[in-house]
Amino acid sequence: MSESKSITRIYCETDLGAGLSVPLGPGPAHKLRAVLRAKSGDEVQLFNDRDGEWRARLVDLGKTQASSECLTQLRAAKAEPGPWLAFAPLKKDRLDMVVEKAVELGVERLIPVITARTENRRLKMERLIQQTIDAAEQCERLSVPEILEPVAIEKLAAMWPEDRTLLVAAERQNVPSLAQKLETVTGSLGILIGPEGGFETRELDGLLKLPISIAIRLGPRILRAETAAIAALAVMQAQCGDWRDR
């Protein structure tokens, strides 16, 4: 799996268009030079969710910045709607795994949620944002999903849109399976995955009182939190999301 072609993709916040000169910041410049051993004249792909994906050429490649010239458009901009993932942040490696895999699986928005048993309450937001960019470059998305500042679980309901179903992964509860529930749910989706150790009863009860929330099971085994997040997103995309499109 992963790319068989070798053209480097770079997410650019600045405007992209035919003939435009596009500056690349220190992050991409370093990656191009030190990691990818790129040279001036090499071809790259630039993208963002406003202007789509462009063939471009590196014009100048310095230590702390680079510049490139946009050539032709490869893909037009298009919306990339997807499920939302609300999740209790895990410790380092498993948090990274959730963020990277969620981006690959087409998540639209990531919402770190602080619960009573949440292990990791000090998120390095800049680092997480960079991970969403890296994963979007790698998996050939046009958009980079948004990652919100952490939200207390008690405040999740207030910020959750009324027209987006909130699936809540509840373990050791006699609730329908995710696949079963997805057969009857329409419209946009999000899923909430609790911390290792699970939700406290009052947290779960509070959430499940909401008209938009539905408790679901993720199979008969006890999943680690990162497995639950990745597995749930895959099932949601395969059954109701963009894995079904041509």
Added chain:
Amino acid sequence: MSESKSITRIYCETDLGAGLSVPLGPGPAHKLRAVLRAKSGDEVQLFNDRDGEWRARLVDLGKTQASSECLTQLRAAKAEPGPWLAFAPLKKDRLDMVVEKAVELGVERLIPVITARTENRRLKMERLIQQTIDAAEQCERLSVPEILEPVAIEKLAAMWPEDRTLLVAAERQNVPSLAQKLETVTGSLGILIGPEGGFETRELDGLLKLPISIAIRLGPRILRAETAAIAALAVMQAQCGDWRDR
């Protein structure tokens, strides 16, 4: 997610039964003492696929071995059939991730497959077996999935059962999506996930000539190999596997 109860589960190859004295080897003894700070008299759960799951008490806990006494049965033995995962082994962390998550997702058999672009050809089988045991203990399975010695991709067909559909994850190909194919497939399933960089054309062509193999897509994005394996197993279990059972 993950366990909210604190009883330690230990996989035991020896017989389990009411009143039986069960020796625990150096691995479990070390884990109980050094990692879990257990003491003689503590309660544990012992399990294997022949005798089911048992409540037991630690009788003696030494540095290199321990003994326990089986008390009462918690769950009867039962078969845990599941999908097979054939996969080109990745480098260390990502290989570990595939093995751990596949066990959590109920895989029955793991088959490392050596392809032209496979990165990791020297598997430490003992370490991988230990990982399957650790994950089975954690996720509350009764069985530990089997992990075979690596097989060359050219020999996969010869060892694959005629009555188990082999889904082949093919990227950048105009083939049906996994969810779509699963609607028409019956019986046992397995999936083959290639290495980073994908299969060589001759490898894919060779496999897809077999009557039991079907090429499928895992959505519109380019997934890393470990994401593809985890996502595919989740979708297979949710749609046709034991995520649907009560």
